[in-house]
Amino acid sequence: MHDIRLIRDDPAAFDAGLARRGLAPLSEIILAADAALRALQTDMQAALARRNEASKAIGQAMAQGDTATAETLKAEVAALKQSLPEQEAAERAQLAALQDSLAALPNLPAADVPEGADEEGNVEISRWGTPRTFAFTPREHADFAPALGLDFETAARMSGARFAFLKGSMARLERALGQYMLDRQTGEAGYRECATPLLVRDEAAFGTAQLPKFREDLFQTTDGRWLISTSEMSLTNAVREEILPEADLPLRMTALTPCFRSEAGAAGRDTRGYIRQHQFWKVELVSVTRPEDSDAELERKTRAAEAILEALELPYRRMLLCAGDMGFSARKTYDLEVWLPGQGAYREISSCSNCGDFQARRMNTRFRREGAKGNEFVHTLNGSGLAVGRTLVAILENYQLEDGSVDIPAALLPYMGGVTRLTPIT
Structure with a gap:
């Protein structure tokens, strides 16, 4: 607002x-x-x-x-x-x-956000890692992962398109990814773990600006509540209509939750595979800060997301989004794009944004400085640390072997119960 x-x-x-x-x-x-x-x-x-x-x-x-x-x-x-x-x-x-x-109006871009109308105006800030050289032609995950337990046909019979049914070690790998990310973000990155509602009311969806503009992208229940499209909705609204002591800032919260999106505006995009689903898991990172601290917090948050990709040895690049490509609530956004050898392209896996006081005004969330009489609006930030399903896709494509099996990254081995490689289910 x-x-x-x-x-x-x-x-x-x-x-x-x-x-x-x-x-x-x-x-x-x-x-x-x-x-x-x-x-x-x-x-x-x-x-x-x-x-x-x-x-x-x-x-x-x-x-x-x-x-x-x-x-x-x-x-x-x-x-x-x-x-x-x-x-x-x-x-x-x-x-x-x-x-x-x-x-109905989006947030205004920060001064250092580049000009541009769409993704063509985004600016690459940095790259990490070197894409692996394969002795064979790498395939897209949708072409070999079904044999490993990423089952789209079973899910389609019960739920329709853009759902998946994960089996065996594939399901365990997805669970391991979520737990690993959450452990890293609550440990090294210092975020507080939260377990949030998956259903919210109108005022919460309005507070983080999913309503009214993005109503068609959400799923609504028969009693009028909304399934969260991201736990940003529930984490950020945890401080709705509060006046926070300055000493409590910054607040850093994280949650691993399923997310639900109708993908109403994504017709024809990523219809194959596990990239764009109606239901998926994500580790969300939310921060609440003083205004003067939010720029530094955005850098910190983005590094927390990058650290996961580096630990998994997945090549990626950091992109600064241009004014025309940012999300509705953001005043500045970094996208992290992971290398997918099957597609031969970098694809978004995390988006970290500084929203300034835009959401705080919608939620009426303020803080009081030590010794001050009046209150000020906080700044809010959010980001993925990371999208679990897209990280699963990145592992499948980057760690694939010629026979269709997939090695498990070393960082995840303690979470896999002795499984070191995904092999075709017989």
């Missing part, structure tokens, strides 16, 4: 930020709605003041025996009482319209 005061103070800067997002100038429309709201509020305050003044005057007129004046004043007070509910309704409607307009 945007601060209307900042738009009033510098509408040109606001429109310039929207332009970087590919949006037309809107400050004039927003400020007109804001002016109309303030006019309604002024009129209502004036009517309330006049009603109170007239009510006092009635008593004075009666005390003086001036019944004519008293009756005139009574009629005025009655008219004011009758008009006030209409004014209050108009004020509520105008406030809701203004808030809806602001809620």
Whole structure:
């Protein structure tokens, strides 16, 4: 959510930020709605003041025996009482319209975010690792992993497309990945492990900005709750409507949860394989910080995600997203892209974002500095540490052998119960 005061103070800067997002100038429309709201509020305050003044005057007129004046004043007070509910309704409607307009607008990019309309404008920051040289032509995971226990046909019979049924050591490998990531993030990276609800209400989905814009990408239950598309929704809302002591910041939380996405806007993309699913596991990393600490926290969070890829010896690159390719809530985002030899391309495996105070305003989450009287909005950050299914795909493709089996990365061996290689299920 945007601060209307900042738009009033510098509408040109606001429109310039929207332009970087590919949006037309809107400050004039927003400020007109804001002016109309303030006019309604002024009129209502004036009517309330006049009603109170007239009510006092009635008593004075009666005390003086001036019944004519008293009756005139009574009629005025009655008219004011009758008009006030209409004014209050108009004020509520105008406030809701203004808030809806602001809620529909994405966060503004940070100053150091590159220009660009889409992924072509993203900037490579660094690379780690050298893609393996194969003595054979590496295959995409969808072509050999079904024989190892990544079963799409069984899942399709019961659930439809974009689901998978994992069997045997393949299922154990996915579980091992989630546990390994969680252990690393709670240990070396210092995140607090949380077990969160998988269903949230409207206000929680609004707080992290999945609503209203991305309603079609979510699954909704018959009682109106929403299945989380990421545990960012539940972790970030843990501090909803709170005033946090400065000494408690930064907060760092992590959770390993299933995530649910309808993929309404992804028709035709990654229809084969395990890249884009309706249900998948992810380790989420959420931070809540003071404003001056959020840039450094983004670097720290991204390194926490990179450390997993390095430990698994998976080549990757870090990309700084351009203004036109960032997510709705983000003011700055790094994507980590892992090398998939079967595709011969780098593919996203983690996205780490600094949202500034954008989500905090929607959740009304603030903090109080030591010795200060007022409160300030916190900054929130989120990132994947990592997407478990996509990491599974990366292991399958990078550790594949010519006979269709897959070696287990050394870092995961303590979690695999003696299994060192995935082999075809007979």
